[in-house]
Structure formats: C-alpha cells, structure tokens
Amino acid sequence: MLDDxxxxxxxxVVEFCALGLxxxxxxYGWELASALTDRGLIASIGTLYPLLGxxxxxxxxxxxxxxxxDAPGTSAGPTRKYYRLTDEGEAHLAAFRSQWGPFTRNVTEILEKGLAS
Known part of the structure; x- marks a missing residue:
C-alpha cells in the first residue's frame, strides 16, 4: 500500500523535478535520467523519454x-541531444514553485498536528 x-x-511531482533540473x-537524457533515478523519482531511463516528449x-x-x-587537444566526443527549458517552461515551473511551499507546509502541519492550531 505504501508503494502505491x-x-x-x-x-x-516528477514533471516539476525534471523542469527544476x-x-x-x-x-542530455541520460544525465537527466540519472539525476532522477538516483533520487528515486523515476524507475528507469525508459520512463523519462515519454515524459520529455x-x-x-x-x-x-x-x-x-x-x-x-573531450579534453582540450583531443577529438570531440559524441553528439548528444540536450533538453532545456523554454520561457513557457520557466513560467510553468515558477507557478509550481509558488504553490509548492504553502502546499507542503499545509500537508506537513496536518500530518503532524491534525487540525489543532
């Protein structure tokens, strides 16, 4: 049940965590997937690409x-596809950030104290 x-x-929250990163x-995809899997936010890189799409x-x-x-004076490495935020992405993330703090404070307060204030 706790796993659910x-x-x-x-x-x-994974969408907003990806935007935050x-x-x-x-x-690039592998770098982003590693950051999210290391924190337990996605199961594998395979779950990241549909989200990015x-x-x-x-x-x-x-x-x-x-x-x-690579190091200066050596041949270049592979070409990679990178992801970056658009202005709309920045605005979307900013709107989430403005709601996240109050939301998590309210949930924490209720879980710790109930409705007594």
Whole structure:
C-alpha cells in the first residue's frame, strides 16, 4: 500500500523535478535520467523519454544537439541531444514553485498536528 502512495507522489511531482533540473542547466537524457533515478523519482531511463516528449509537446522544453568535447587537444566526443527549458517552461515551473511551499507546509502541519492550531 505504501508503494502505491509513493508511486502517486512521484507521478505528481516528477514533471516539476525534471523542469527544476533543466532550469539549473541544459541536460542530455541520460544525465537527466540519472539525476532522477538516483533520487528515486523515476524507475528507469525508459520512463523519462515519454515524459520529455509530453513536456516538449506542451512547449515547456526544447531540444538541441551538441557535440561533447573531450579534453582540450583531443577529438570531440559524441553528439548528444540536450533538453532545456523554454520561457513557457520557466513560467510553468515558477507557478509550481509558488504553490509548492504553502502546499507542503499545509500537508506537513496536518500530518503532524491534525487540525489543532
């Protein structure tokens, strides 16, 4: 039963966690998936790409390709597809951030104290 709760909580916030990571810096898929799996927010990289597709379809992120550079003086590495936020993505994340603090404070207060204030 607790696993079901955790799954529902993840589904509710993983989109915003991905946007938050991309707000810090553009990332390629594997890098983003690692950051989210390391924190237990997605099960595998396979669950990330459908999410990224939905975010792109909604205009919240865009992709660009960039060739990785190895150490100076060596040949360049592979070309990777990176993801970054759009202005709409920044606004969407900002709206979520403005709601998240009050929401989590209210939930924590209710869980810890009930309705007594």
């Amino acid at each position: 709760v955790t799954t529902q909580l993840r589904r509710g 991309l707000a810090a810096k553009p990332m 939905r975010l792109r379809d909604r205009g919240l992120i865009v992709t660009f390709e960039q060739q990785e550079n």
